[in-house]
Amino acid sequence: MSGSKFVISREDWSLHRKGEIDRERHREKVREAIKKNLADIVSEESIIMHDGRKVVKVPIRSLDEFHFRFDYGKQKHGGQGEGNSKKGDVINTDPQQGQGKGKGAGEEPGIDYYEADITVDELAEMIFEDLGLPNLEQKKKPELASESLEFKDVRKKGVASNIDRKRTIMEVIKRNALTGNPGLHGIIPEDLRFKTWETTFKFESNAIVLAMMDTSGSMGPFEKYIARSFFFWMVRFLRTKYNNVQIAFLAHHTEAKETTEEEFFTKGASGGTRCSSVYKLALDIIEKRYSPQDYNIYAFHFSDGDNLVSDNENCVKLINELLTVCNMVGYGEIEGSYYYTSTLRTAYKRINNPKFTSVNIKDKSGVYPALKKFFNQTPAQGTN
Amino acid sequence: MNPKDELMLLEDELVKITAKAKEFGLDFYDMHFEICPAEIIYTFGAYGMPTRFSHWTFGKAYHKMKTQYDYNLGRIYEMVINSNPCYAFLLEGNSFIQNKLVMAHVLGHCDFFKNNAFFKATSRDMVESMAAAAERFREYEFEYGRTVVESFIDAAISIQEHIEPRALVKRGKATKKDGQKGKKHNCHSERPETPYDDLWDLEGIPECECGSCKKVKKFPPEPEKDLMLFITQHSMELENWQRDIMSVIRQEMLYFWPQMETKIMNEGWASYWHLRIMREIELDGSETIEFAKMHSGIIQTSRTRLNPYTLGLKIFEDIEKRWDKPTPEEKDKYGRPGGEGKQKIFEVRATENDISFLRNYLTKELIENMDLYLYKKIGHEWKVVDKEWERVRDGLVSSLTNCGHPYITVQDGDFNKRGELYLKHHYEGTELDVFYMEKTIPYLYKLWGRPVHMETVLDNKAVLFSYNGEKGSKKFL
Numbered sequence: 101m102s103g104s105k106f107v108i109s110r111e112d113w114s115l116h117r118k119g120e121i122d123r124e125r126h127r128e129k130v131r132e133a134i135k136k137n138l139a140d141i142v143s144e145e146s147i148i149m150h151d152g153r154k155v156v157k158v159p160i161r162s163l164d165e166f167h168f169r170f171d172y173g174k175q176k177h178g179g180q181g182e183g184n185s186k187k188g189d190v191i192n193t194d195p196q197q198g199q200g201k202g203k204g205a206g207e208e209p210g211i212d213y214y215e216a217d218i219t220v221d222e223l224a225e226m227i228f229e230d231l232g233l234p235n236l237e238q239k240k241k242p243e244l245a246s247e248s249l250e251f252k253d254v255r256k257k258g259v260a261s262n263i264d265r266k267r268t269i270m271e272v273i274k275r276n277a278l279t280g281n282p283g284l285h286g287i288i289p290e291d292l293r294f295k296t297w298e299t300t301f302k303f304e305s306n307a308i309v310l311a312m313m314d315t316s317g318s319m320g321p322f323e324k325y326i327a328r329s330f331f332f333w334m335v336r337f338l339r340t341k342y343n344n345v346q347i348a349f350l351a352h353h354t355e356a357k358e359t360t361e362e363e364f365f366t367k368g369a370s371g372g373t374r375c376s377s378v379y380k381l382a383l384d385i386i387e388k389r390y391s392p393q394d395y396n397i398y399a400f401h402f403s404d405g406d407n408l409v410s411d412n413e414n415c416v417k418l419i420n421e422l423l424t425v426c427n428m429v430g431y432g433e434i435e436g437s438y439y440y441t442s443t444l445r446t447a448y449k450r451i452n453n454p455k456f457t458s459v460n461i462k463d464k465s466g467v468y469p470a471l472k473k474f475f476n477q478t479p480a481q482g483t484n
Numbered sequence: 485m486n487p488k489d490e491l492m493l494l495e496d497e498l499v500k501i502t503a504k505a506k507e508f509g510l511d512f513y514d515m516h517f518e519i520c521p522a523e524i525i526y527t528f529g530a531y532g533m534p535t536r537f538s539h540w541t542f543g544k545a546y547h548k549m550k551t552q553y554d555y556n557l558g559r560i561y562e563m564v565i566n567s568n569p570c571y572a573f574l575l576e577g578n579s580f581i582q583n584k585l586v587m588a589h590v591l592g593h594c595d596f597f598k599n600n601a602f603f604k605a606t607s608r609d610m611v612e613s614m615a616a617a618a619e620r621f622r623e624y625e626f627e628y629g630r631t632v633v634e635s636f637i638d639a640a641i642s643i644q645e646h647i648e649p650r651a652l653v654k655r656g657k658a659t660k661k662d663g664q665k666g667k668k669h670n671c672h673s674e675r676p677e678t679p680y681d682d683l684w685d686l687e688g689i690p691e692c693e694c695g696s697c698k699k700v701k702k703f704p705p706e707p708e709k710d711l712m713l714f715i716t717q718h719s720m721e722l723e724n725w726q727r728d729i730m731s732v733i734r735q736e737m738l739y740f741w742p743q744m745e746t747k748i749m750n751e752g753w754a755s756y757w758h759l760r761i762m763r764e765i766e767l768d769g770s771e772t773i774e775f776a777k778m779h780s781g782i783i784q785t786s787r788t789r790l791n792p793y794t795l796g797l798k799i800f801e802d803i804e805k806r807w808d809k810p811t812p813e814e815k816d817k818y819g820r821p822g823g824e825g826k827q828k829i830f831e832v833r834a835t836e837n838d839i840s841f842l843r844n845y846l847t848k849e850l851i852e853n854m855d856l857y858l859y860k861k862i863g864h865e866w867k868v869v870d871k872e873w874e875r876v877r878d879g880l881v882s883s884l885t886n887c888g889h890p891y892i893t894v895q896d897g898d899f900n901k902r903g904e905l906y907l908k909h910h911y912e913g914t915e916l917d918v919f920y921m922e923k924t925i926p927y928l929y930k931l932w933g934r935p936v937h938m939e940t941v942l943d944n945k946a947v948l949f950s951y952n953g954e955k956g957s958k959k960f961l
Binding site (some may be wrong): 121122123124126127167171172174177180186193401 | 921
């Protein structure tokens with residue numbers, strides 16, 4: 101061969117970790133950015149409304165690589181048809197803009213901002229990091245524990261019906277191999293192995309959430325969405341602490357009734373507001389179905405605070421009653437488009453019980469601080 | 485087949501392929517092929533180099549490319565480095581025939597790197613320079629803290645495209661001009677210009693009073709396109725290590741620029757040669773099918789993006805045809821004797837870049853046969869807006885101008901006589917992304933240390949965006 105030379109080789113690249121290291125740094129930055137923006141992300145619609153998907157996309161603007169660039173939407177771009185394109189042909193519609201079938205590393209300027217993929221669990225972990233359950237009480241009694249059987253052990257003696265065939269055959273093969281006559285033949289009693297069970301006690305720790313919401317005329321879609329975001333995370337959070345979390349949905353205007361989750365969040369109602377009705381219903385349900393001795397009870401009520409003034413006194417009385425049976429009672433007041441001078445919240449200022457917390461939420465980003473306030477590890481009267 | 489035998493077989497093939505390439509007249513550096521696992525190829529792909537400084541943006545790119553590979557959505561078969569000797573990395577797991585195609589393709593790239601005029605000034609030792617810079621950056625991290633260095637790099641790369649790629653060509657002339665304009669001008673002096681003029685300046689010849697001289701004091705004397713260089717040299721804010729980072733990023737951009745401005749030609753040239761060379765190599769039936777499959781994957785077209793491989797390949801083939809067998813008109817009008825196809829394409833690969841390549845050789849017939857068009861967003865839909873060949877060609881050319889980046893210059897480095905930085909976007913019909921601009925200007929503030937202004941055009945009106953370290957503002961001029 102004349103002139104140029106060549107080498108062809110294959111080396112050990114196993115220590116070359118550069119890409120992985122910077123990838124990890126990028127992931128770290130994604131997590132940092134999410135943490136910083138939890139307040140906005142907590143009430144992201146794609147998460148609250150997520151239809152059972154495990155992974156959600158969270159837009160993260162701070163991880164864009166900002167530089168001077170043209171406005172992609174105002175530029176003309178080149179494309180190639182299949183031979184019969186005409187002026188006016190629609191080649192793409194907006195959501196999928198710029199997704200060419202290009203090979204390998206192509207710049208895809210169509211994507212407007214960086215979206216991180218994150219699992220709801222991962223996100224929940226970040227949100228719950230600083231949350232704790234106040235006033236947690238030991239409810240479980242040994243009588244409540246349910247018994248269950250689990251096959252966990254293998255023994256040489258046992259019930260013939262529980263014989264472990266695979267392990268028995270292994271023993272035969274092993275023994276034969278040891279005696280210099282390998283193969284599967286001649287099972288003797290020493291080879292037999294049996295599966296054996298153990299009795300385990302499962303302690304049930306139950307929690308019940310009484311989700312109460314004002315569905316009077318003044319509660320619009322925004323107010324309901326806020327309540328929904330809050331309940332979404334609250335339920336997820338309680339599930340990390342209890343085996344079994346049940347939710348009862350109680351909607352009210354001047355009268356209260358128990359509804360399905362679907363109705364609770366979607367059905368509009370109208371009319372005036374009498375909050376005492378829902379508290380009465382709650383107490384009733386607790387008495388009938390959830391004994392405070394067996395259940396951790398969390399009662400949360402969301403309203404815009406526009407209650408019938410004559411009813412306020414009654415509400416305070418009933419809240420105090422609820423406090424005697426519940427681990428926690430929370431009241432969230434959503435400040436919507438209307439402004440009221442005298443609201444329920446003002447009336448509740450008089451309640452002085454560490455188990456009672458009230459917050460007001462003005463916009464979407466108020467959900468996260470509300471969660472933090474309700475699930476503050478150190479109860480209100482505690483010192484830091 | 486075990487890896488060792490495979491290497492030996494590949495080596496045999498490479499002898500044949502290299503010999504064929506030389507016979508065809510390709511001229512390349514010594515080659516170093518290396519077979520790497522996917523993680524490595526994709527790392528190199530994300531960084532553009534085997535070793536480069538660390539930054540999360542590379543991690544992000546790597547993550548994206550690697551995920552595509554893992555989900556089987558995209559695949560890089562090879563990665564070539566413009567260096568002498570030329571390094572090429574092949575993906576482990578390429579089939580034997582894929583590797584043959586890739587090696588032929590790579591020789592095309594290497595010939596291009598070695599012979600195209602726009603690569604003449606690129607450093608062929610960039611692998612080593614980048615490795616050394618990476619090492620220095622690591623030391624800076626150690627000394628000043630990782631996040632400090634990281635956030636400085638964030639700022640520096642936000643303007644990395646704003647360099648003067650013709651630096652070497654232009655600066656040569658500019659020194660002369662600079663000498664004239666920059667030095668203290670004296671109308672009465674009639675001394676001829678000599679290389680020692682700067683010595684005379686030390687005497688402090690008083691400036692003359694004539695009216696035309698008053699205006700001369702400008703900084704920079706002429707609008708400066710190289711923002712990276714201007715800031716590196718004149719920012720009062722930067723420490724030495726920061727200037728080093730700025731100049732490294734600028735050097736690396738200067739190195740990559742020719743690859744960006746010849747993407748269509750380079751890929752077209754390499755595809756042209758892998759086709760020609762593979763035609764000469766014996767393939768059995770199943771190999772032929774695999775080769776055809778892979779080649780058609782490479783030249784697959786898209787309605788929303790031009791495939792540089794296809795476009796470049798078609799143009800080179802067309803040039804060859806038109807110079808080999810010119811029409812009577814071409815013979816008559818341009819005096820093309822015919823039979824010069826090969827010679828012509830070698831000449832084109834040596835002298836053009838994508839802009840001139842398309843402007844000179846993307847013909848009416850090609851545009852119509854390939855069904856090229858321009859499309860634009862109208863409402864929520866992206867629609868074909870132009871099929872007229874000259875406008876399509878010119879639209880493509882203008883989208884390649886400055887490698888697709890807005891053209892921005894430093895107008896004044898002492899704006900308001902307070903050392904503020906005044907930049908101007910030279911508007912040519914396309915508006916800037918305002919959200920991105922408003923996020924980028926603060927980075928410039930970080931680099932310059934004084935308020936930064938940026939003039940551009942929105943809705944046909946000149947606008948000035950400013951940032952003073954605390955907040956941004958916008959006013960119509």
